[in-house]
Amino acid sequence: MLLKSTNTRANIFTAIEVATLLPMQGGSCIAEFVASNTWVKDFLPVHDTGKTAVPEIQKGLFAKLVEGLFNGRLGNYADKLLMHITQKRWQKKVLKQRLNSRGGYLGMVVDRHFSKPDPKNFQDKVVEGYRHKVEQLLQHKNTTLYMIA
Secondary structure: OOOOOOOOOOOHHHHHHHHOOOOOOOHHHHHHHHHHOOOHHHHOOOOOOOOOOOOOOOOOHHHHHHHHHHOOHHHHHHHHHHHHHHHHHHHHHHHOOOEOOOOOEOOEEEEOOEEEEOHHHOHHHHHHHHHHHHHHHHHHHHHHHHHHO
16 A cells, blocks of 8 residues: 655655645555645645545455456556556656656556656746746735835
8 A cells, every 4th residue: 555655856846746645546646645645735735635534345256356366466466567567658758758648748657556757857847837926926926025115
């Protein structure tokens, strides 16, 4: 069970990612996740992290059977095999410097419990854009205050 944000960069970008999660089920898991990521309050002090209305997971018979089948050596083998295939496929795309439909470089971070777009391809750009917007707002606020006084 993933309880802590997998992104080791605690910044405004990651804080917004964590804060804007919209969980559909698994209330106790989400509560543990929020408790493990209290650093988000450093960036978003007014954000309400309470996601208490999230129902618990209700597993049906099919899900229980499949989980039982893959809960052991067979599941570990399949997990490692699929992770390896995914990692190799994305490594090839990165080496070929493939671009997405918007012209950005493709990249994927793969680990045993997750696979996600590589944040280095867009995170710095988003954080820099955020800083620029904040600076503009602060300059506008200072100008407005100067004009009022």
